[in-house]
Amino acid sequence: MGNTCCVAPATTDEAEPRRVDAPPRDHHAAKKPAATTTATRQRHVQEPMPKPRARARDKAKPNAYDWAPPRVLPARGGGAAASAVRVLEGVVPHHPRLRVTDKYQLGRELGRGEFGVTHLATDRATRERLACKSIPKRRLRTAVDVADVRREVAIMASLPDHPALVRLRAAYEDAEAVHLVMELCDGGELFDRIVARGRYTERAAAAAARTVAEVVRACHAHGVMHRDLKPENFLYAGKSEDAQLKAIDFGLSVFFRPGERFREIVGSPYYMAPEVLRRDYGPEVDIWSAGVILYILLCGVPPFWAETEQGVARAILRGAVDFDREPWPRISRAAKSLVRQMLDVDPRRRPTAQQVLDHPWLHHAARAPNVPLGDVVRARLKQFSLMNRFKKKAMRVIAEHLSVEEVEVIREMFALMDTDNNGKVTLQELKDGLTKVGSKLAEPEMELLMEAADVDGNGYLDYGEFVAVTIHLQRLSNDNHLRTAFLFFDKDGSGYIERTELADALADDSGHADDAVLDHILREVDTDKDGRISYEEFVAMMKSGTDWRKASRQYSRERFKTLSNSLIKDGSLTMAR
Template structure:
């Protein structure tokens, strides 16, 4: 259900109460015509949704004080949360009921709470303290993890080795083993679902998200396609799976930890699915020639496409590579791996900035056109678009977008997380829909970054343009962007390279659960029809 405890740079400055942000106005630019605040109250006639079976209470403010926003997930916003009695700092994930649009969404939240209560206390699983439910939201109070994401910690270290990857892998598989021992299948293991408890070098790595986990009994089979595309086991796509899928996902994480990219990669979801079904593992690219045979043997055992022959969690922990961690090579895996790990979070910042630029350069005619579209879609005239209005409106205006993709678009544009789009948020979404087909917009965005009009975005220009978006490690971030986008390796970004980045497919770290549920179910049926799912998997 999103990164529930992450603390981004600047979170401490966010303050306690949440107020609508005043829009920033840059010098010499026209005021933004889209920054209109509307009444966001819930209609009194709306039926009351009950999510939790036995919450701790109704009023979270009686015991806890909510402070700065720490992060956002697909359904929830996480706040710093202070116990009024003890002063202890915790995290509170507040899940808006407006975001729970289907019975499946409600059941996910309900089951997440039940599973976190069911699992015994474990040093590598975040502890759920209390649960509250009021008319508007469900609040999950849990321990605060302030040490940052797994990949960020790796990148921050000067020296990254096979031994470090082994320590992380052992922790992740110990969590899997504990879950399986207590009849829980995680189903969504991925790096961003693990955070460090604090900033100390010795900090524990903790699993923070059980939003897609389920209870299972020995021999029980599941058919629902869930998870994040790049971490899905072949049998999930075949819609016949059990707890072995968690070992596969942990094997994908291990592969990424050792080389910096996923083992099964493609630009399209169909390509990803077919790569997973083929299950061919590449051990040729850098740094694999430097990686030990023991490590590669474990990767093969965890990524065996046959779940019956795949290693169990216990067999993984008994593997010589994890049994002899002190003997694992302490040789640096190289800057390439660290750079790859860092690029994942970097690219989104660059793309979002470019989208903002495009929005600011809309012509008067385009702005009027978008305003007209918004008013026609707003069927109940409350100056907000809910999911159904957006879905119907997009179809009516000729955008034949599957429901799953409409939901992804809505969640991406819904900046304040209230489950509806105001006019300003709709403008951003409209720009996103138009940008792919309109090179004029891309040229305007490119020109914004190309300040000396040389025909290239150079390092200094990128650094200046992204100054507000970059944290302390800004030089590493800038270099990572250049490395990723600059495909001809001339040290600068051409228009064609910029356009290719803007048109590239889904970031494999951030695909939403609804995406995998609906898109991959239909894709599974398609692959079944064309025979892809019947093919023999080879390694």
């Protein structure tokens, strides 16, 4: 669950949260904490979901990202401060009396994300099956987290009714959580459907790619930049062969206006456009991400790959696409032509979503070559999907164990070091503070740490930069979060993730885990070849370049900024232009 209802200014990293249905707020008022009146009743959006006024995003907006530090909204363990935050107020219309359970019967858990848990929801009157994502307010630790949820709700409410876009049906809020009721998509992820088929062809890849392009066109036509297009965010509406493929996650999406430029580094590494790393981008990034998806659909592996974060980023910046590996020699010239256009490192030369749909290969998708792409592509897709699932489960465990108290400790440490209470920590304050808490870092190491963390080079750390330093120091001293994730898989406490435990963790809905995929993961992770995964091997996998997602989106933002800064320092961004 991510960004929710604002437009990023051209010269800032992130936009100030802005209500969709309310008049524009005073700039200084916008920085005040959310209302503190206890929200004891749930708010309900009647179906069909009313659309926000079309010109809401054209209103004047204040400069943003000038909050420091982000407010930690909940009190420890939740309580009155958490329940007082009114997340949906001013974002969507609401009804003050109904509860989510008045209209829907909540059933089994369908999945978990960074902030929320999704359950099956059955309409008590019609028996229609839907999905309900519940976001506990105790997980919304900062004003940015609240703004993220607001933006996502506003964007989902503003998008058109389109067969390829999951529809938000209702929204509720009570003292403990926000509940979003939407269409149920229980047909599995895009890659899972592909690997389940006995035969996979270029025509099937074209059909999926066309849906992705239609999603981009619909978003851009309504002033929405998705910013996180990836296969995991596309689910089939049902299990039938002709079920509709739908985009289901708008957590990092933002409203944009023509010509507007963005600087915040967000997204998922494999699918991130080079201009995102340069921190100067527009909606063309969605075309790039769709091109990466198309490349993977056709050959089973990402176009840009390396073992380290910097390596992957440099590969993206170079933009050299390999069309020699199997099965590219058998793929049509029209398909390769479209991939090349979508993965052009110059965003000005990339086609629009409409031009992608008008490309001969997609325009006549039903007539694309029906020659099988071979078992190698299906095998690669399965391996790629399940390795990500393994790491995603581990990240989820870490996220669930990143407590409110932990964030509160970081906030208190910032306040302790910020001795003049100006929302900034200087090098001297950092030295004094680290000495107070017993750090044994030598002064040169502190200076190097300060230089690395001060991503904007202004000589002090704001709260976001301070969080990155704190997490870095915690990881230097212990790996408690990784140990917790490891123990989640190591059910018998043997000190190893054994094959049966890995199979249980990666089993599909039927309880089956593919032996070939398990073999692949063990080959990749089990470096001493003893048939099991030790803690050290697990840590190496989690820290490898295959996944940059962090347990907290705020930490992810800071990590991406640090990566961008390192690329500037080593000249990669300049050389790639």
